Amino acid sequence: MxxxxxxxxxxxxxxxxxxxxxxxxxxxxxxxxxxxxxxxxxxxxxxxxxxxxxxxxxxxxxxxxxxxxxxxxxxxxxxxxxxxxxxxxxxxxxxxxxxxxxxxxxxxxxxxxxxxxxxxxxxxxxxxxxxxxxxxxxxxxxxxxxxxxxxxxxxxxxxxxxxxxxxxxxxxxxxxxKPTVSKFDDNAEKLVSWPLEGTEVTISNHAGVFANTQLDIGARLMLENIPNNLDDGYAIDLGCGNGVLGLMVAHENPQVTVRFTDESYMAVASARLNCENAFDDQDRFEFDWHDCLSNYDYDQADLIICNPPFHQLKTVTDHIAWQMFNDAFRTLKHGGKLRIVGNRHLGYHIKLQRIFDNCTTIASNSKFVILEATKP
Ligand SMILES: C[S@@+](CC[C@H](N)C(=O)[O-])C[C@H]1O[C@@H](n2cnc3c(N)ncnc32)[C@H](O)[C@@H]1O
CATH class of the missing domain: 3.40.50.150 (Vaccinia Virus protein VP39)
Structure with a gap:
């Protein structure tokens, strides 16, 4: 080291x-x-x-x-x-x-x-x-x-x-x-809200959350490819940002418990707020401010969805994606699935193949690809 x-x-x-x-x-x-x-x-x-x-x-x-x-x-x-x-x-x-x-x-x-x-x-x-x-x-x-x-x-x-x-x-x-301005008496929390196209849902973000004022284009392709075949079980939105992907997993799979996790406190707070606004039953949701899935046990989740970051601050890096995929492998049940979206050029299929020994292309467009790997 x-x-x-x-x-x-x-x-x-x-x-x-x-x-x-x-x-x-x-x-x-x-x-x-x-x-x-x-x-x-x-x-x-x-x-x-x-x-x-x-x-x-x-x-x-x-x-x-x-x-x-x-x-x-x-x-x-x-x-x-x-x-x-x-x-x-x-x-x-x-x-x-x-x-x-x-x-x-x-x-x-x-x-x-x-x-x-x-x-x-x-x-x-x-x-x-x-x-x-x-x-x-x-x-x-x-x-x-x-x-x-x-x-x-x-x-x-x-x-x-x-x-x-x-x-x-x-x-x-x-x-x-030099402090000379008097105290502002309005709320310090600057929320931005926008309608999620094609749904009744309004997405709100605290300041500084990924894709602050609109849907990320990678997330858009993922939303068209959200799994809807889970009867029950446990899903994780890994690197949830405002929680838009996990919200749709919850919407499409009404019996599933969804855990939202991100290393940004404001991201997790935004995901919580968006769940409160979109669903009556909050018992289905869990929220976690953490580094990837390092605090999770083996063999728990049926589904993990993820739109991984490829920057840490301003440095382009794939180490977070590696960590997310390895953590997902550990956390999934046998037969559980990791579904990710990424820029084509990032070559995530190579990483998934290496970790899971399988990788299927679910959808793609000129820029992005949706990949799925199953834990054997
Ligand atoms: C590309 S954004 C995706 C956000 C959201 N899922 C979407 O699709 O709009 C990646 C997210 O990963 C989070 N992230 C970065 N490093 C992380 C880490 N080590 N552990 C957990 N989340 C992380 C970022 O804060 C960001 O919200």
């Missing part, structure tokens, strides 16, 4: 992504993390209550372990990474973990927010900061310089106050916002 050492502010930290990887492109920190950590060191703080938002693999939590930390993330993988990295460095800070829809109970002295992947998510998070900041809170954004846009800076201005940016250093930039 490749170990990675970050030397910062007289500390030597052993930092890995989660899961650990030998791929040298998958480093656990970036130059924006280093920039903000140098900035914090220059403030010479004796003590501080720091709210850290979107710390991708726990670098900020590890390096700032001397302070009181509230650590908020939408990502279960990020939470696993910070736990792993704290343990590997034998660090036991005063840290409170928060999911992405929960605010800290106390006002922070400093907020560090790593810019998230979408402005929708940024807006929700700045709105949350607006709810807990005091005039003395220092709000600092950090990002690659190429990801700092006027639209994002305007959101800092709107929810926090006067906003300036630092010079770029190693292609990263810091954003400084």
């Amino acid at each position: 490749m170990n990675t050492i970050l030397n910062i502010n007289s500390q030597e930290l052993l930092l890995n992504r989660f899961p650990k990887s030998n791929d040298k492109n998958l480093q656990a920190w970036d130059s924006a993390d280093e920039y903000v950590l140098q900035h914090i060191a220059e403030l010479n703080l004796d003590s501080a209550n720091i709210l850290i938002i979107n710390d991708t693999f726990g670098t900020l939590a590890c390096a700032l372990n001397a302070y009181t930390l509230h650590w908020q993330s939408d990502s279960h993988i990020a939470k696993c990474a910070v736990e792993q990295n704290l343990e590997d460095n034998q660090l036991t800070p005063n840290i409170t973990f928060l999911d992405s829809l929960t605010l800290p109970a106390t006002a922070p002295d400093i907020v560090l927010i790593k810019l998230p992947k979408s402005n929708a998510m940024l807006e929700q998070q700045l709105h949350q900061i607006n709810q807990v900041m005091t005039p003395n809170t220092q709000v600092i954004g950090l990002a690659k310089a190429k990801d700092v846009h006027t639209s994002g800076l305007k959101l800092f201005q709107k929810y926090i106050g006067e906003t300036t940016t630092s010079l770029a250093k190693k292609k990263s930039r810091l954003i400084f916002a």
